Amino acid sequence: MNSKIWLSSPHMGGNEEKYVKEAFDTNWIAPLGPNVSGFEKDLEQYLEEDVHVACLSSGTAAIHLALVQLGVGYNDEVLCQTFTFCGSANPIKYVGAIPVFIDSEQETWNMCPNHLENAIKDRIAKGKTPKAIIVVHLYGMSAKIDAILKIANQYNIPVIEDAAEALGSTYKGQKCGTFGDFSILSFNGNKIITTSGGGAMVCNSKEDKDKTIFYATQARDQAPHYEHTSIGYNYRMSNISAGIGRGQMEVLDKHINLRRSVNTFYTSLFKDVKGITVMQEPSNDYHSNFWLSCILIDDTASVTAEEFRLAMDKENIETRPLWKPMHLQPIFKDNPFYGDGFSEALFKTGLCLPSGSNLVKDDFDRITQAVKSII
Ligand SMILES: *Cc1c(COP(=O)(O)O)cnc(C)c1O
Numbered sequence: 001m002n003s004k005i006w007l008s009s010p011h012m013g014g015n016e017e018k019y020v021k022e023a024f025d026t027n028w029i030a031p032l033g034p035n036v037s038g039f040e041k042d043l044e045q046y047l048e049e050d051v052h053v054a055c056l057s058s059g060t061a062a063i064h065l066a067l068v069q070l071g072v073g074y075n076d077e078v079l080c081q082t083f084t085f086c087g088s089a090n091p092i093k094y095v096g097a098i099p100v101f102i103d104s105e106q107e108t109w110n111m112c113p114n115h116l117e118n119a120i121k122d123r124i125a126k127g128k129t130p131k132a133i134i135v136v137h138l139y140g141m142s143a144k145i146d147a148i149l150k151i152a153n154q155y156n157i158p159v160i161e162d163a164a165e166a167l168g169s170t171y172k173g174q175k176c177g178t179f180g181d182f183s184i185l186s187f188n189g190n191k192i193i194t195t196s197g198g199g200a201m202v203c204n205s206k207e208d209k210d211k212t213i214f215y216a217t218q219a220r221d222q223a224p225h226y227e228h229t230s231i232g233y234n235y236r237m238s239n240i241s242a243g244i245g246r247g248q249m250e251v252l253d254k255h256i257n258l259r260r261s262v263n264t265f266y267t268s269l270f271k272d273v274k275g276i277t278v279m280q281e282p283s284n285d286y287h288s289n290f291w292l293s294c295i296l297i298d299d300t301a302s303v304t305a306e307e308f309r310l311a312m313d314k315e316n317i318e319t320r321p322l323w324k325p326m327h328l329q330p331i332f333k334d335n336p337f338y339g340d341g342f343s344e345a346l347f348k349t350g351l352c353l354p355s356g357s358n359l360v361k362d363d364f365d366r367i368t369q370a371v372k373s374i375i
Pocket residue numbers: 057058059060061084085087088136162164165185186187188198199
């Protein structure tokens with residue numbers, strides 16, 4: 001049997017072990033240390049825009065702390081993109097608030113500004129102004145962030161930008177992860193760079209960064225003993241993980257270029273295939289890291305998405321349905337939803353394809369063979 005071709009697997013650059021070894025040599029085996037501050041500095045320089053970064057144990061933890069710092073609490077409403085991973089939405093429940101889900105638009109597959117504005121008006125008419133908006137840049141493609149921010153400003157609602165999948169992507173030349181009141185990144189094992197597990201909060205001020213670290217380290221007040229006036233969390237990143245992150249930062253741009261060339265490969269592979277389209281950047285305003293390359297398989301194709309997935313699986317090639325919208329998830333089925341069902345259509349007809357920066361010629365040959373025999 002051929003070895004498995006994964007959707008997206010960790011791809012080390014080479015210097016990760018050097019930074020981890022440094023951590024051992026200097027005995028910084030803790031959720032703080034020179035790699036943590038070094039990784040934060042690397043990210044701040046990479047993202048530009050004068051941002052301040054706090055490294056955390058996961059992207060989900062970052063969203064939780066963003067909600068905490070925005071003062072979102074029991075019975076508040078939070079507007080959240082429905083087409084996403086559960087890590088975007090679950091933290092709304094951690095703080096006792098109510099997720100209100102917003103459908104996607106066709107160009108970027110992310111939060112639709114029209115549905116967002118309708119939802120805000122309707123929630124206000126029903127008596128509650130939403131406390132925050134969680135917008136996501138899925139698969140590396142920036143949302144229509146200008147339009148989203150304009151509406152958010154108009155109604156004075158803070159924005160949490162979930163850039164977990166979009167490190168290195170830009171919109172009109174500005175990096176994703178620098179647009180929100182708080183923005184979050186993820187370094188989970190399958191993301192564009194990994195620390196084995198980890199995340200970060202991107203803040204607009206040093207004050208917000210310090211506050212994030214305060215909450216992430218059990219909210220310890222200034223005192224020689226342990227004194228607490230707030231509820232804290234144990235969400236800081238370890239110095240070992242941060243060492244891996246520092247090594248990964250050295251190869252981030254190289255890996256983005258490789259992922260973009262994977263997208264080019266699929267674009268030509270499916271060019272003349274009836275009923276199958278590869279997700280593309282809508283215009284020059286968008287520059288995607290193409291974390292995952294995705295296809296839509298419509299009614300005119302010779303196979304359904306599920307048939308395609310099963311046939312690829314027989315060849316030991318991993319593909320996966322697109323995110324199942326949150327408003328269709330059993331845990332959120334009773335939550336309000338604003339939209340026209342576009343995300344449901346994406347879920348029914350879409351697939352993510354192997355997209356790693358570590359794919360080799362033999363992998364591309366096997367994928368080409370498999371696709372040709374399926375269609
Ligand atoms: C991965 C991911 C998260 C959560 O990040 P973790 O580090 O796995 O907690 C949140 N949102 C999106 C869109 C993601 O892809």
